[in-house]
Amino acid sequence: MCIVTFMSVGHALLGILARGPAHGYDLKREHDARFPGAKPLAYGQVYATLARLERDGHAEIAETAQGGGPERTVYALTPEGRRTLDDWLEQVEPAGPYPADELVRKTITALHLGTDAVGFLARQRAQHMARMRELVQAQSVVLELGAQIALDHTIAHLDADLRWLETAASRVAPNGKVHT
Amino acid sequence: MCIVTFMSVGHALLGILARGPAHGYDLKREHDARFPGAKPLAYGQVYATLARLERDGHAEIAETAQGGGPERTVYALTPEGRRTLDDWLEQVEPAGPYPADELVRKTITALHLGTDAVGFLARQRAQHMARMRELVQAQSVVLELGAQIALDHTIAHLDADLRWLETAASRVAPNGKVHT
DNA sequence: AGGTCACTATACACACACTGAATACACTCA
DNA sequence: TGAGTGTATTCAGTGTGTGTATAGTGACCT
Numbered sequence: 145m146c147i148v149t150f151m152s153v154g155h156a157l158l159g160i161l162a163r164g165p166a167h168g169y170d171l172k173r174e175h176d177a178r179f180p181g182a183k184p185l186a187y188g189q190v191y192a193t194l195a196r197l198e199r200d201g202h203a204e205i206a207e208t209a210q211g212g213g214p215e216r217t218v219y220a221l222t223p224e225g226r227r228t229l230d231d232w233l234e235q236v237e238p239a240g241p242y243p244a245d246e247l248v249r250k251t252i253t254a255l256h257l258g259t260d261a262v263g264f265l266a267r268q269r270a271q272h273m274a275r276m277r278e279l280v281q282a283q284s285v286v287l288e289l290g291a292q293i294a295l296d297h298t299i300a301h302l303d304a305d306l307r308w309l310e311t312a313a314s315r316v317a318p319n320g321k322v323h324t
Numbered sequence: 325m326c327i328v329t330f331m332s333v334g335h336a337l338l339g340i341l342a343r344g345p346a347h348g349y350d351l352k353r354e355h356d357a358r359f360p361g362a363k364p365l366a367y368g369q370v371y372a373t374l375a376r377l378e379r380d381g382h383a384e385i386a387e388t389a390q391g392g393g394p395e396r397t398v399y400a401l402t403p404e405g406r407r408t409l410d411d412w413l414e415q416v417e418p419a420g421p422y423p424a425d426e427l428v429r430k431t432i433t434a435l436h437l438g439t440d441a442v443g444f445l446a447r448q449r450a451q452h453m454a455r456m457r458e459l460v461q462a463q464s465v466v467l468e469l470g471a472q473i474a475l476d477h478t479i480a481h482l483d484a485d486l487r488w489l490e491t492a493a494s495r496v497a498p499n500g501k502v503h504t
Numbered sequence: 505a506g507g508t509c510a511c512t513a514t515a516c517a518c519a520c521a522c523t524g525a526a527t528a529c530a531c532t533c534a
Numbered sequence: 535t536g537a538g539t540g541t542a543t544t545c546a547g548t549g550t551g552t553g554t555a556t557a558g559t560g561a562c563c564t
Contacts, residue, residue, distance in 0.1 A: 151549070152426045159433035169513050178432050182424035189551060191514065196549080215558090216513065233434050236447050237427045239455040240482060243521090244362035246332045247417045248477045252358055252470045253339035254413050267416050275419040290432045293492045297428045300491075302420060304484035311480075312473045331520075349542050369522060371543065376520085394529045394542045423550090505564105512559080521550070527543080534537090 153185070154193050158202060158221060158229040165206045165220040168194055180291050181279060181298035194219055202228055247305060251312060265313045272306050333365065334373050338382060338401060338409040345386045345400040348374055360471050361459060361478035374399055382408055427485065431492060445493045452486050 160166065160174050168190045176184045197203040202225030206218045221229075247268065254261045279299050287295065340346060340354050348370045356364045377383040382405030386398045401409075427448065434441045459479050467475065 152424075152429050153550075156424075156429045156433060159429075159437060162437055167513075178436070179424040179428065181421060182428075183421040183551095186551060186553090187514075188516085188553080189549095191516095192550085229433075229437075230439075233430060233437070233439055233444070236451050237430060239448075239452045239485070240478065241361060241363040242478060242481060244332075244336075244359040244474070245477075248359065248362075248474055249332050249336045249339075250413060250417065252474055253336060253409075255470045255473070256358070257339060257342055257409075257413070259410075259413055264413070268419075271416050272419045289495060290435045293435070293495055294424070294428055294432055296491055296495075297425075297488050298420065298422060300484040300488040301422060301481060304480040305419070308477050308480040311476055315469065315473055315476075333521080347542075366522060366524085367543075368524080368545080369520095371545095372521085396542065507563085509562085510560090513557085515556080516554085517552100518554105519550100519552085521548100523548085524546095526545080528541100529543105530539100530541080532537105532539080534535100 151193075151196075153189060154197055154202070155229065155232045157190070157193055157197065158225050158232075161203060161219060161221040162226065162229060165218045167209075167216040167218045169216070171219075178290060179294045180282065180287070181295045197225065201225070255316065261316050262313060265309050265316070269306065269309045269313075272302060272309065276302050276306065331373075331376075333369060334377055334382070335409065335412045337370070337373055337377065338405050338412075341383060341399060341401040342406065342409060345398045347389075347396040347398045349396070351399075358470060359474045360467070361462065361475045377405065381405070435496065441496050442493060445489050445496070449486065449489045449493075452482060452489065456482050456486065 156175060156178075157171055160171055160178075166174070168187070171194070172185050172187055172190045175190075194203065198205065198219070201222055203219045204222050206220035209216045209218060251261060251264065251268075254264050276299070279295070279302060283292075283295055283299065336355060336358075337351055340351055340358075346354070348367070351374070352365050352367055352370045355370075374383065378385065378399070381402055383399045384402050386400035389396045389398060431441060431445065431448075434444050456479070459475070459482060463472075463475055463479065
């Protein structure tokens with residue numbers, strides 16, 4: 145049971161269901177509220193994930209309510225789902241290796257190809273600075289503790305990218321091309 | 325044409341093929357060499373991606389060599405593939421929003437559930453510190469410029485996680501639970 | 505009344521991302 | 535000869551993620 149190859153979204157939904165039964169639409173909104181700054185969850189994914197959770201016995205349909213609006217399918221956490229959630233929370237995260245991200249893939253590829261990596265890095269830096277300004281703005285409004293912390297994370301990584309763009313540029317500057 | 329929903333791995337492979345024809349096995353190894361510190365690419369993914377590249381006309385089978393070992397299918401970049409690659413390199417990356425990562429999902433979920441978030445953060449911090457020591461070690465050996473830069477990126481983000489774990493812990497400390 | 509606009513809520517189809525296991529050939533060493 | 539190692543590919547299965555279609559409700563406007 146519970147071989148769970150990898151299912152971060154599923155676990156997050158279980159975490160929300162632990163607060164009480166809910167339907168897909170609510171889950172999506174609550175999820176996005178919990179993780180501001182992160183990419184919003186698509187509806188399609190919510191329902192697909194819910195279906196998997198139900199299939200695996202982690203959640204069950206509590207009721208299908210009717211009143212005021214379209215039909216809503218309300219899901220509830222099962223005892224097994226609760227156990228899975230607790231197990232997940234107890235596990236320590238591996239601390240990488242992270243999958244190589246798009247920005248690095250592109251930079252390194254440009255470098256190997258001998259195209260204008262320095263220019264690319266500069267353009268990229270401008271883009272990241274703009275985004276940073278937006279986020280710092282967002283951070284200044286008062287948020288719930290959890291949302292604040294989630295936002296901190298996004299900003300911390302954006303900052304890391306920004307610093308990285310600068311060191312990368314300075315490393316490249318001397319010759320501008322990686323020796324193959 | 326070339327609607328390319330999202331295909332970072334594919335683009336990276338095109339980048340390697342730009343150096344000259346190669347087969348799947350080689351591509352995997354070259355990819356991993358270019359991105360040390362990142363999660364190695366699985367063979368399954370390489371071949372799946374190659375098949376897609378061929379289907380879409382970005383790459384084509386150059387030959388199926390025989391000598392010394394099992395049969396190898398050598399792929400070569402097509403002119404269209406080259407164009408796609410150049411287009412990709414020219415585009416600026418969006419700078420987020422990043423998908424919410426596992427570490428944050430877990431921390432925030434723990435917080436909302438009222439479980440021991442502080443303990444979790446501490447355990448996580450120890451894990452990250454250990455990993456950091458490994459990477460700094462890896463960084464000290466002399467690497468090719470590109471590999472150096474790729475490794476910088478991993479370290480920068482690990483550092484960001486580490487700092488974040490500390491700020492998160494200090495934010496949580498006062499009360500230890502998010503108000504729902 | 506009729507129209508359309510926004511919001512709530514779900515479902516379906518499709519493609520990519522990623523893993524793990526299985527297969528198969530060739531070379532080496534005991 | 536037979537086990538082991540390295541090369542090279544394939545496949546089944548699942549999770550991730552997007553885009554689109556559908557459909558009811560309420561509100562606003564003319």
